[in-house]
Amino acid sequence: MTETDRDDIDALAGEYVLGTLDADERRAAEARLSSDAGFRAAVAGWLSHLQPLADTATPIEPPDGTLERVLARIDLAQGVPAATNVVELRRSIRRWRMTTAIVGAAAAALAGFIVVDLAVPPAEQSEFVAVLTSEGAAPKFVATVDVAKGTLSIRQVGQETAPPDKSYELWAIEPGQAPKSMGLVEQAGLSRILEQSPADLTLAISLEPPGGSPTGAPTGPVVFSGTLVPTE
């Protein structure tokens, strides 16, 4: 190995630890970490060299319940039986899986969206849930509607992140209506007043330029979608 190669490896490893690689570069570096002993050693060196900078941050306890929320997210990702606080959600996911299996073939494309034609009972439900996913993949976002409060909240359950130069924008689509923007979905989630009836409402997330669609209508591909269903 030449000295230049050595320096390149070190510089890449340094930028990996520093955090300045873009998303693609970081993914490539992580793949290399498991296959290239020289690169792994270079990363180990930087982890040790730069760690004193992390030590300069005064420790802060995360809020109570953080560990429990992490464990619930692990449960959700693994699909194991629920902890109590996610029972509702899990039931909804099962239900969603069933209905998706039943009506999957009936899915119709409307304005580029996957709209699942789902018969939702018009009962007075207090809560609705939607699991947003890309076709056949694991759930990526979970949306809940609190009917009493008239709010819609959405949270991320997967590790999916929007490409660095894109934003995730959430759309609510009533049957036969144009999609209405519900705002950008950041990692911390999103909470909004819901003006539409949650019954039959489809939620979709599209990839948009940073800051959202410039036109007020979706301009990028729909990456995740799902339909609200009542929880029991």
Place this chain on the structure above:
Amino acid sequence: MLLARVAAGDRGAFGVLYGRTSAKLFASVCRILGNQAAAEDAVQEAYLRIWNRAGDFDAGLGSPIAWMTTIARHAAIDAARRGPERVSAASAELDPELMDRLADPATTGDRLSAGPRLASCLERLEADRRGMVLLAYCQGWSREELARRFDRPVATVKTILRRSLMALKECLGDRD
């Protein structure tokens, strides 16, 4: 080792690991993300990644906390990059006491000389270069954000960062 037990799916070990490390990781995350809700979500994401990747860690990577810190900082950086650029925000300024704390042997605990040594090598870098390295590490700035803040092309920022890292490494290595 805790991480090996976590890799085997041991939730008790994960709880112990969380108890020992969460205040430190949350500190790094909060420094990158000014927003409390975003920081709380990022630290959850960090522990989710630690759970998922615990099997990737081995002693060849050094100390577990440094590896976990990097996972947490990356999770925070991912969240920050989904938000607006922060160049004009108040966060554009580094904590003025940062270098003093770094140079204080008490800060780095059992690795007494590591902080002062890094501090003196950072001091040797030209001020803008030092600022770029510190903003990237401590506040999670991207090359693009650094390019705007320091009014340089992105490609130049990348070159500067890499040269600065090489200079740091040479300086740190000289004293081994």
